[in-house]
Amino acid sequence: MAKWLVALIVMLSGVALVGGCQKQSAAPATQAASSAGSGKIQIVFIPKNMGNSYFDLIGTGFKQAASEYQADFTTVAPASDSDPAGQIAFIKDQIQRGVQVIAVIPNSTTALIPVLKQAMDKGITVITLDADLTGNEQYRSAGVWPADADEIGASQVEALGSLMNYSGKFAILSATTEAPNQNAWIKAMKLALQGSKYQNMQLVDIVYGDDKAEKCQTESEALLNKYPDLKGILSPTTVGIVGAARVVQDAGKSGQIVVTGLGLPSLMRGFVKDGVVKKFQFWNGFNQGYLAGQVACQLANKSLHPAAGVTFKAGILGDRTFRDKNVVIADKPADFTADNIDKYNF
Amino acid sequence: MTPMHPSPDAAGPAASSASSARGDWRRLLASPEAVALLLLVAGITGGGLLSPKYFLDFHYLMDSTSLYMEAAIMALAMTFVIISGNIDLSVAANLALTAVLCGELHLRFGVPMGLVIVAGPCIGAVLGLFNGLLIARLRLPSLTVTIGTLALYRGLAQVMIGDAALQGFPDWFNGIDQRYVAGLLPLPLVIFLVLAVACALVLHRSLLGRFLYAMGTNESAARYSGVRAGVVKVAVFAIAGGFSGLGAVMMTSRLGTVQYSLADGQELAVITAVVLGGTDIFGGRGTIFGTVVATFLLGIISRAMGLALWPAENQLAVSGSLLIFAVVLYRLLAKIGTTIRT
Numbered sequence: 001m002a003k004w005l006v007a008l009i010v011m012l013s014g015v016a017l018v019g020g021c022q023k024q025s026a027a028p029a030t031q032a033a034s035s036a037g038s039g040k041i042q043i044v045f046i047p048k049n050m051g052n053s054y055f056d057l058i059g060t061g062f063k064q065a066a067s068e069y070q071a072d073f074t075t076v077a078p079a080s081d082s083d084p085a086g087q088i089a090f091i092k093d094q095i096q097r098g099v100q101v102i103a104v105i106p107n108s109t110t111a112l113i114p115v116l117k118q119a120m121d122k123g124i125t126v127i128t129l130d131a132d133l134t135g136n137e138q139y140r141s142a143g144v145w146p147a148d149a150d151e152i153g154a155s156q157v158e159a160l161g162s163l164m165n166y167s168g169k170f171a172i173l174s175a176t177t178e179a180p181n182q183n184a185w186i187k188a189m190k191l192a193l194q195g196s197k198y199q200n201m202q203l204v205d206i207v208y209g210d211d212k213a214e215k216c217q218t219e220s221e222a223l224l225n226k227y228p229d230l231k232g233i234l235s236p237t238t239v240g241i242v243g244a245a246r247v248v249q250d251a252g253k254s255g256q257i258v259v260t261g262l263g264l265p266s267l268m269r270g271f272v273k274d275g276v277v278k279k280f281q282f283w284n285g286f287n288q289g290y291l292a293g294q295v296a297c298q299l300a301n302k303s304l305h306p307a308a309g310v311t312f313k314a315g316i317l318g319d320r321t322f323r324d325k326n327v328v329i330a331d332k333p334a335d336f337t338a339d340n341i342d343k344y345n346f
Numbered sequence: 347m348t349p350m351h352p353s354p355d356a357a358g359p360a361a362s363s364a365s366s367a368r369g370d371w372r373r374l375l376a377s378p379e380a381v382a383l384l385l386l387v388a389g390i391t392g393g394g395l396l397s398p399k400y401f402l403d404f405h406y407l408m409d410s411t412s413l414y415m416e417a418a419i420m421a422l423a424m425t426f427v428i429i430s431g432n433i434d435l436s437v438a439a440n441l442a443l444t445a446v447l448c449g450e451l452h453l454r455f456g457v458p459m460g461l462v463i464v465a466g467p468c469i470g471a472v473l474g475l476f477n478g479l480l481i482a483r484l485r486l487p488s489l490t491v492t493i494g495t496l497a498l499y500r501g502l503a504q505v506m507i508g509d510a511a512l513q514g515f516p517d518w519f520n521g522i523d524q525r526y527v528a529g530l531l532p533l534p535l536v537i538f539l540v541l542a543v544a545c546a547l548v549l550h551r552s553l554l555g556r557f558l559y560a561m562g563t564n565e566s567a568a569r570y571s572g573v574r575a576g577v578v579k580v581a582v583f584a585i586a587g588g589f590s591g592l593g594a595v596m597m598t599s600r601l602g603t604v605q606y607s608l609a610d611g612q613e614l615a616v617i618t619a620v621v622l623g624g625t626d627i628f629g630g631r632g633t634i635f636g637t638v639v640a641t642f643l644l645g646i647i648s649r650a651m652g653l654a655l656w657p658a659e660n661q662l663a664v665s666g667s668l669l670i671f672a673v674v675l676y677r678l679l680a681k682i683g684t685t686i687r688t
Binding site (some may be wrong): 076108109111176178209210 | 363406409410413456510520523524540592600601603605607609612648653655657661
């Protein structure tokens with residue numbers, strides 16, 4: 001016991017010594033954060049997790065915008081998005097590396113707040129994209145959203161209506177009851193449904209699959225059993241739409257029940273080829289990443305001062321205008337069908 | 347059952363009586379703890395070489411310990427559990443459920459935060475006690491029971507608050523990692539070190555510690571020699587639960603928020619630290635010192651790789667290989683240790 005304690009003390013003082021000696025040389029690194037503008041802009045993109053083809057597409061767009069400003073662009077992320085605090089270590093490392101911009105797809109609206117505050121205190125610009133710090137927007141300089149909620153709601157309802165001849169019963173398969181973007185989109189869908197064009201369409205149920213493959217399938221099966229005359233399932237989540245399509249396919253009801261929503265072409269290709277899903281929607285992640293890259297670089301070189309109503313040039317995307325809470329919209333939902341799905345690989 | 351391979355001070359008074367001083371030192375160097383210590387030095391050196399500009403910053407290394415101190419504290423109690431020949435897979439789920447209960451106590455029922463801080467470890471201990479009673483009374487394997495409570499505790503946490511994020515804890519409570527002792531050591535690190543010393547004393551100097559080694563080496567033999575194995579098990583799982591509860595309070599303070607998914611999957615990191623620190627997964631052998639060293643080793647190399655921008659999947663692969671390498675080496679050393687003794 002005593003020997004081990006001695007060893008521990010020797011070791012700790014060794015670390016202290018090494019650290020103490022190196023402290024001076026580490027100082028310039030932290031200064032780099034505050035002296036943005038001199039030299040290359042360093043940007044790091046932190047998605048929720050690695051190995052997600054949609055986040056990769058966002059990264060491709062981001063990188064292109066960054067290269068237009070000769071900025072240094074890096075992507076780091078946790079292996080899995082299950083731990084809401086998993087991104088914290090990655091953000092801490094980047095603060096230590098003294099980057100100018102941290103662009104994060106936050107995995108939690110709250111758990112990252114303390115570390116993002118530290119980053120901002122060090123003079124680092126923080127932006128969010130794809131997801132936002134709903135309720136805590138003051139802890140980032142700007143938020144890049146994939147598409148406008150009202151527009152998503154309206155175009156999803158139109159996509160569903162066009163497939164079910166604007167009449168019959170349908171249900172919504174959402175992610176979780178608390179997901180802010182899902183709830184905003186469902187609200188917009190209900191608003192759009194009040195239009196006279198959709199008066200014969202009846203929303204009979206909203207169920208939640210928690211974005212888990214298995215639960216999405218059970219919930220879809222339950223819908224089929226509960227409403228024998230169901231004509232459609234609208235699932236504005238990439239996991240949900242796959243679950244619904246699989247259940248409808250397995251039940252042999254692909255002609256009777258329409259499945260649509262928001263999906264990724266890579267996951268939907270099989271269902272589209274089989275005719276289970278005739279049409280679904282998504283936006284272009286490339287544009288979102290590109291816009292985030294433009295915002296990041298322009299914030300870093302201090303040419304952009306975000307505020308509601310401020311318009312700026314976003315490279316190949318043209319002009320963009322900040323909304324309330326410094327939100328800027330990247331894209332519109334687009335239709336994917338058998339005709340165009342092969343052009344996309346995200 | 348695993349062969350007994352007592353290490354210096356690990357097996358208590360039995361080992362250190364007859365051997366010569368020279369044999370003592372040789373066994374010390376051939377022990378898992380010494381290897382873990384060498385790996386830690388190698389990790390620090392490697393980190394320094396990988397990114398000299400950012401890694402060798404004492405304040406950063408100190409600060410970054412706060413990222414894993416909750417897991418580290420759970421690893422201390424897990425050392426007890428594993429030495430006694432058991433395992434507790436529910437520690438991280440316990441943390442999440444306790445954090446949710448604490449959050450609800452304060453935010454919904456208005457219980458003062460000061461009281462909640464005390465309640466946290468108690469709630470965790472009760473959840474741990476539940477594990478212990480199931481295992482001891484019904485003579486069920488700890489693996490089975492705690493796989494069950496792993497799902498149960500996290501499930502309950504999710505049932506209670508869904509995917510909501512509880513917020514609104516008092517300012518004085520938030521930000522435990524921003525508080526420093528002597529202006530240098532983050533408070534979570536100090537709490538961990540104090541607990542580590544306390545645990546080392548219990549494990550290596552108390553009757554409970556001796557019972558744990560005896561049970562882990564051969565439970566029925568321990569029973570015959572008068573160890574009340576059931577009572578010891580209940581106690582050790584309650585301690586593990588209490589430490590998870592403390593981790594819950596610390597993590598809530600650090601993040602300023604509670605979600606049902608807190609510390610998801612962290613039980614594996616906890617067990618990794620314990621085993622990397624030289625504790626035999628089958629029980630009967632291990633030290634708190636080893637766990638402490640392995641905890642810092644894992645934390646340090648993860649920061650070294652993070653600063654060097656290594657992708658997360660490579661980081662996982664490195665930690666995994668490190669564990670396998672270490673465990674194989676420990677087995678070999680145990681054999682060498684036996685030859686040195688004879």
